[in-house]
Amino acid sequence: MPTHSLPSGQVEWRRRTPRAVLLRWVCWLLGVLLVVQCWQIMNADTIWEFVYDAPAQGADLLGRMWPPRWSVMDKLWWPLWDTLNMATLGTALGVVLGVPVAFLAARTTTPSAAIARPIALLIIVSSRSINSLIWALLLVTVMGPGVLAGILAIALRSIGFIGKLLYEALEETDPKQIEAITATGASGAQRIAYGFVPQIMPTFAGISVYRWDINIRESTVLGLVGAGGIGLQLNASVSRLAWPEVTVMFIAILCTVAVSEWVSARVRAAII
Amino acid sequence: MSATTTTTGRRWRPPPFIANPWLRLALYGGVALYLALALGTLQVNWGRVAEGLVRGWAFIAAFGSPDFTSRWPEIYEGMVESLTMTVVSTVLGVALSLPVGLGAARNLAPMPVYLVCRAIIATSRSFPEIIVAILFVKMFGFGPLAGMVTLAFATIGFMAKLLAEDLEDIDEAQVEAIRAAGASWPQLMVYAVQPQVLPRFIGLSVYRLDINFRESAVIGIVGAGGIGATLNTSFDRYEFGTSAAILILIIGIVMAAEYASGIIRKRLQ
Amino acid sequence: MLRIDDAKPMLRIRGLTKTYRSGDKALDGVDLDVPRGQLMALIGPSGAGKSTLIRCVNRLVEPTAGEVVVDGGPVTGLGGGALRAARRRMGMIFQEYALVERLSVMENVLSGRLGYVGFWASWLRRYPQSDIDEAFRLIERCGLSGMHDKRADQLSGGQRQRVGICRALIQNPALLLVDEPTASLDPKTSRQVMRLLVELCAERNLAAIVNIHDVALAQMFVQRIVGLRAGRIVFDGPPDALTTETLTAIYGEEDWNASRPTEEDEEDEAAARAIAARLAAEAR
Numbered sequence: 001m002p003t004h005s006l007p008s009g010q011v012e013w014r015r016r017t018p019r020a021v022l023l024r025w026v027c028w029l030l031g032v033l034l035v036v037q038c039w040q041i042m043n044a045d046t047i048w049e050f051v052y053d054a055p056a057q058g059a060d061l062l063g064r065m066w067p068p069r070w071s072v073m074d075k076l077w078w079p080l081w082d083t084l085n086m087a088t089l090g091t092a093l094g095v096v097l098g099v100p101v102a103f104l105a106a107r108t109t110t111p112s113a114a115i116a117r118p119i120a121l122l123i124i125v126s127s128r129s130i131n132s133l134i135w136a137l138l139l140v141t142v143m144g145p146g147v148l149a150g151i152l153a154i155a156l157r158s159i160g161f162i163g164k165l166l167y168e169a170l171e172e173t174d175p176k177q178i179e180a181i182t183a184t185g186a187s188g189a190q191r192i193a194y195g196f197v198p199q200i201m202p203t204f205a206g207i208s209v210y211r212w213d214i215n216i217r218e219s220t221v222l223g224l225v226g227a228g229g230i231g232l233q234l235n236a237s238v239s240r241l242a243w244p245e246v247t248v249m250f251i252a253i254l255c256t257v258a259v260s261e262w263v264s265a266r267v268r269a270a271i272i
Numbered sequence: 273m274s275a276t277t278t279t280t281g282r283r284w285r286p287p288p289f290i291a292n293p294w295l296r297l298a299l300y301g302g303v304a305l306y307l308a309l310a311l312g313t314l315q316v317n318w319g320r321v322a323e324g325l326v327r328g329w330a331f332i333a334a335f336g337s338p339d340f341t342s343r344w345p346e347i348y349e350g351m352v353e354s355l356t357m358t359v360v361s362t363v364l365g366v367a368l369s370l371p372v373g374l375g376a377a378r379n380l381a382p383m384p385v386y387l388v389c390r391a392i393i394a395t396s397r398s399f400p401e402i403i404v405a406i407l408f409v410k411m412f413g414f415g416p417l418a419g420m421v422t423l424a425f426a427t428i429g430f431m432a433k434l435l436a437e438d439l440e441d442i443d444e445a446q447v448e449a450i451r452a453a454g455a456s457w458p459q460l461m462v463y464a465v466q467p468q469v470l471p472r473f474i475g476l477s478v479y480r481l482d483i484n485f486r487e488s489a490v491i492g493i494v495g496a497g498g499i500g501a502t503l504n505t506s507f508d509r510y511e512f513g514t515s516a517a518i519l520i521l522i523i524g525i526v527m528a529a530e531y532a533s534g535i536i537r538k539r540l541q
Numbered sequence: 542m543l544r545i546d547d548a549k550p551m552l553r554i555r556g557l558t559k560t561y562r563s564g565d566k567a568l569d570g571v572d573l574d575v576p577r578g579q580l581m582a583l584i585g586p587s588g589a590g591k592s593t594l595i596r597c598v599n600r601l602v603e604p605t606a607g608e609v610v611v612d613g614g615p616v617t618g619l620g621g622g623a624l625r626a627a628r629r630r631m632g633m634i635f636q637e638y639a640l641v642e643r644l645s646v647m648e649n650v651l652s653g654r655l656g657y658v659g660f661w662a663s664w665l666r667r668y669p670q671s672d673i674d675e676a677f678r679l680i681e682r683c684g685l686s687g688m689h690d691k692r693a694d695q696l697s698g699g700q701r702q703r704v705g706i707c708r709a710l711i712q713n714p715a716l717l718l719v720d721e722p723t724a725s726l727d728p729k730t731s732r733q734v735m736r737l738l739v740e741l742c743a744e745r746n747l748a749a750i751v752n753i754h755d756v757a758l759a760q761m762f763v764q765r766i767v768g769l770r771a772g773r774i775v776f777d778g779p780p781d782a783l784t785t786e787t788l789t790a791i792y793g794e795e796d797w798n799a800s801r802p803t804e805e806d807e808e809d810e811a812a813a814r815a816i817a818a819r820l821a822a823e824a825r
Contacts, residue, residue: 034359035359035360035363038355038356038359038360039356039360041352041353041356042353042356042357042360042416042417042420042497043416043417045415046413046415046416046417047413047415050412050413051412051413051417054411054412057410057411057412058411061407061410061411081313084310085310085313085314088306088310089310089311089314125523125526125527125530126523128526129486129522129523129526129527130486130489130519130522130523131486131487131489131490133402133490133493134489134490134500134503134519137493137503137504137507138331138507138515141327141331141507141508141510142324142327142328142331143320143321143323143324143325143327143328144317144320144321144323144324146315146316146317146320147314147315147316148314148316148321174642176635176637176639177639177640177641177642179601179635179639180633180635180639180640180641180705180708181641181652181655182601182628183599183601183628183631183633183718184628184629184633184652184653184654184655184656184708184712185625185626185627185628185629185655185656185657185712186625186652186655186656186663187622187625187655187660189660190655190660190663193660193663193664194641194644194648194652194655194663195641198641198642198643198644199641199642199643201643202643217400218400220400221400221402221403224402224493224494225493234403238406250399250403253399253400253403254398254399257398258398281670281674282673282674282677283670283673284647284673284676284677284689285666286645286647286648286666287645287690
């Protein structure tokens with residue numbers, strides 16, 4: 001908090017020095033310029049007539065979506081089962097693949113900090129950067145549409161999530177407990193089994209259930225790119241402009257997500 | 273060994289994870305039954321999968337020689353769209369999340385405002401971005417504007433919820449002190465509330481910028497602009513070299529953004 | 542009760558030196574022999590190298606130079622399985638217990654057998670019945686009867702340290718390395734734990750090095766005291782030989798006769814308390 005002497009001899013107090021004030025203004029100006037520039041580039045091809053029309057379009061859409069065509073629900077039970085399976089089996093596979101990656105990535109457990117650790121970190125960042133929908137897009141191209149592509153997409157995205165949170169937990173373990181196990185003459189594998197595993201178990205269970213919850217949410221839309229589940233039906237109804245059916249699917253998705261969130265919250269509360 | 277009673281032959285098993293044997297049995301049985309049903313009803317066209325292995329290998333090989341050049345104009349345009357969408361939607365979403373977050377804090381807002389703001393947050397958070405994008409594309413037409421609105425809408429829910437939680441956790445003593453000095457409501461916000469929540473709010477905004485970029489790569493699939501459309505096309509045409517190039521760019525930008533946001537968040541603390 | 546066999550000490554240390562990467566010399570040419578059955582206390586100010594010394598013995602800390610021989614077998618220079626086999630013969634007891642908090646008492650005690658059983662047996666908790674018998678015996682001997690299925694984080698400090706002692710003893714060690722066993726305990730529990738250690742060492746004829754900062758407590762229970770200062774041994778003798786001069790040599794200048802020490806360092810305080818108690822006893 002700088003003070004500043006005026007010629008009259010009074011001391012003036014300002015929150016910031018004049019330099020800092022100037023710098024802040026310049027930063028704000030640059031920020032605003034950036035946003036305006038982005039806006040212009042982004043909207044270079046925008047057809048504004050459509051945009052002015054948007055409220056009317058929205059109202060029209062809502063009107064067509066109501067009332068929901070509940071009869072379509074009969075066709076949704078099987079896709080919902082597929083959705084649940086994609087999320088659950090995908091999470092299981094993600095856990096199986098993500099746990100070893102985490103052990104390779106953690107400074108405390110990695111067998112080689114020079115080779116294994118960077119590779120594990122690269123796997124984690126690649127898996128995390130790419131949305132499960134993109135993984136699904138890729139896998140559907142490679143192995144054809146279906147639930148299997150969805151399971152693998154969910155698993156590939158989960159590796160990074162589980163790997164990252166678990167390796168951070170592994171690096172935060174209490175070193176004294178590990179030291180005590182080492183001092184008994186335990187082997188490397190035994191040190192992990194007795195020193196690390198009990199310490200990270202609650203975190204691990206919490207992460208897995210949390211990821212399952214996210215995966216339920218994500219697997220509801222994987223069908224949009226052909227990977228099975230309720231998203232497949234949604235895609236079909238949207239392309240046929242069958243909006244009353246779409247409403248029912250939205251409600252089904254919302255209920256599934258709400259139930260999975262409730263289950264995940266209950267299980268996590270029980271673990272802790 | 274002196275002064276010890278004989279305990280030879282006493283058996284010991286570790287205590288089971290779930291104490292009630294019936295519950296344990298039911299749980300294991302349930303898991304086994306579910307796995308059997310789930311794997312049993314899994315419909316997989318193994319012939320198609322086997323066929324795909326070759327293509328999968330071609331794709332992995334493409335990462336060794338990504339093709340940036342042959343589709344560069346499309347990649348460039350898609351990336352610029354994604355980045356501009358990200359910036360505009362984050363700024364807009366964060367700006368709009370301020371009033372919504374204030375309104376959703378139980379300790380600061382009157383009941384009717386609280387309910388309305390919580391409803392906005394719940395709506396924004398319930399639907400996956402891609403579904404919201406479908407609706408906005410119908411409303412605004414194809415292009416990045418629809419994508420930007422989608423991401424801004426998702427940002428509002430995300431930021432407002434976390435802001436409201438932070439506001440509900442603020443230190444009441446500081447608010448009391450400023451109120452005791454005779455401050456008005458806006459003064460109270462600026463002097464007592466803002467300093468307590470601002471650093472974390474800025475950190476979360478940077479984090480959201482990161483998320484919005486990743487999401488911007490996805491919503492192009494349904495026509496909401498951005499790199500997703502280019503990526504989708506490259507997959508459809510089996511141009512794996514181009515796909516690999518785009519994925520590498522996405523991973524690179526996300527890594528750079530994470531690195532930068534890490535530095536920014538460290539500075540703030 | 543004790544057989545002191547100088548010809549073949551249980552632990553033999555020659556020229557042990559440890560220089561940390563920061564350049565700090567924690568140990569500087571330490572020579573030390575501990576015979577079978579002897580309980581030896583290692584005293585000295587913070588940073589004198591007490592903790593480094595015992596960790597160099599089982600190589601949790603890698604010594605820079607020197608030689609460690611336990612029960613006739615060299616420990617320095619071993620690697621992999623041979624080092625693990627050597628560690629089995631050395632039980633270690635820690636300052637803050639270092640139990641695996643989320644495992645039960647029994648699992649913690651049995652973890653002392655890790656060096657003897659294979660990975661899958663330990664993972665599935667299928668220990669030989671003889672190990673389980675011994676674990677129950679030790680749990681009972683250390684006053685923890687009926688607590689074998691309690692989780693370690695539910696125990697009190699004194700109980701945890703008893704579990705730590707069981708874990709070290711089930712290794713069937715030749716040598717005990719004890720690092721500040723009473724630092725986190727209240728005075729009464731400290732004495733109980735020290736007494737238990739003394740009794741167990743006598744029962745099993747074990748050699749033991751006990752790092753301890755409470756000099757009075759050390760004098761009460763051990764047969765030999767070694768004073769360490771700046772990585773060198775500056776005193777080695779029976780508890781009675783510890784005089785004002787030797788305490789000054791170990792801990793530095795201080796008015797050992799003052800009844801209320803003003804030093805902030807708690808280790809110095811403890812040493813001062815010890816000498817005050819001794820002088821009071823002599824005056825009587």
